[in-house]
Amino acid sequence: MIKLFMNLPDSLQNNLEKWGVFFIYLFINGLFVAKYGGHFSFYLLPVYSIAIFVIATFYIKINLKDLVYKYLFWILIGLFFIFSVGLNNYVDGNSLNVDRWDAMEVGIKALFNNHYPYDLKDFMGRESSNLPFLIVLGMPFYLLFGSVGFLQSFSFLLFSYLVFKIFDHYKLRLAALVLLVLSPSYLWEVYTKSDLLSNFILVIGFSYIIWAQFIHHKKIKIEWVSILTALIFLTRLSVVIPLIVILFKAFYKFTVREKLRFISVFILVVSGFIYFFFRNAANWDTILEHNPFTIQGSKQPLFLSLSYIVMAVILAFKVKSYFNIALFSGLVLFIAVFIPYLLYLVEYGYENIMTNSFFDLSFFNMSMPFLIVSLIFILKRNFNISKK
Known part of the structure; x- marks a missing residue:
């Protein structure tokens, strides 16, 4: 299927990318509108879809001076940051009925009190599924501001900085922020203090650093790439998909000595974090019964999980630009959630999925940053964006 898509005529492939990514963006946000719109979701869903389409159309057709987009870009950053805080x-x-924020805070408190963080319960009676480095990421916000929820506010600033670096026109930069702040799935993340979208x-951000500073210009040593890869890996198991898309081709081309250096440093960093986080467990049985890897383990057939890995490996060898990295990562992450969503829908029905929360829709947010960046690349490629 991937090979067939890659062999399509450029114009057809371009249209499939353009409308496909836009439809996925609308689909994910439409699910959140349908779930949280209550009795009004029947009316809100078409209104939201039409509004996004109209806004996108006018945004493309109307060209103002770059200075106007510059002011709007910085104003939007300031206003939304204040709003999120x-x-x-x-x-x-x-x-809330979401406990990701508390699961992170429970882990942080456990570490500071020399307790094992993975057999403690949060306010909803669940154990933390946060991998070690994700807990570390929440520490500054908990210590300085008393809440890991502020991670979302500062991750918004990080996303703003990324689009500023990736794109060279303020119209494109502003479009990326508009797509983010008009996304109900993202607003849900900010409201519920969830760390999922911030994680991605x-x-x-890691993928852009690796592309710009290692793959494209070779400014970073392999050891540092390995350290960064290990830290990203220790946030969520699902990050393995974009990690493969970004790095597998480069790793394949490493010499044997370079491969050994990369693997050795990776194992050293991962082992160090795991030891630090698991050292206070009462015994080995406690670790086996209570650990984040078990909780984050795939809830779908193994062959499906492996198929996403294979897909990511294949696409890694198709990467020619940073647009490819963003597009391929976003699409595979979306597919990896969409297929189990369909399986749950068939097995449990729409009412249980959407009303009774048998399926966690927030997992779709893993793909959202990649999809938004892909859409801006598509906007740049398909329409005349120039400074005035």
Whole structure:
């Protein structure tokens, strides 16, 4: 299927990319509108879809001076950052049906009190599934501001910085932020203090550093690439998909000595973190019964999980630009969630999926940063964007 797509005429492939990515963006956000729109979702869903389509159309057709987009870009950053901070202060996490924020805080408190972090319960009675480095990422915000929810506010600033670096026109930069702040799936993340989308903003930031500073210009040593890869890997198991897309081709071309250096440093960093986080476990049985790897383990057939890995490996050898990295990572991450979503839908029905939350829709947010960046690349390629 991938080979067939790659062999399509350029114009047809371009249209499939353009409308396919845009449809996926609308589909993910439409699910959140349908789930959280309540009795009004029947009306809100078409209104939202039409509004996004109209906004996109006018944005493409109207060309203002670059200075106008520059002012709007920085104003939007400031306003949304203040909004996200205020929302985090306003929302009581204990009133939510989402416990990702508390799972992270439980892990942080456990580490500072020399406790094993993975057999403790959060306010919803669940154990933390956060991998070690994700807990570390939440520490500065918990220590400085008293809440890991502020991670979302600062990850927004990181995303803003990334689009500033990746794109050279303020119209494109502003478009990326508009797509993000008009995304109900992202607003849900900010409201619920969830760390999922923030995690993948970090991943896309890593992917850009590796592309710009290692694959493209060779400014970073292999050891540092290995360290960064290990840290990203220790946030969520699902990051293995974009990691493969970004690095597998480069790793394949390494010499035997370079491969050994990369693997050795990777194992050393991962082992160090695992030892630090697991050292306070009462015994080996506690580790086997209570650990994040078991909780994050795939909830779908093994052959499906392996098929996503194979897909990522194949696509890694098709990478020719950073656009390819963003597009391929976003698409595989989306497929990896969409297929189990369909399986759950068939088995449990729409009511149980959407109303009774048998399936966690937030997993779709893993692909959102990659999809938004892909859409801006498509916008740049298909329409005349120039400074005035």
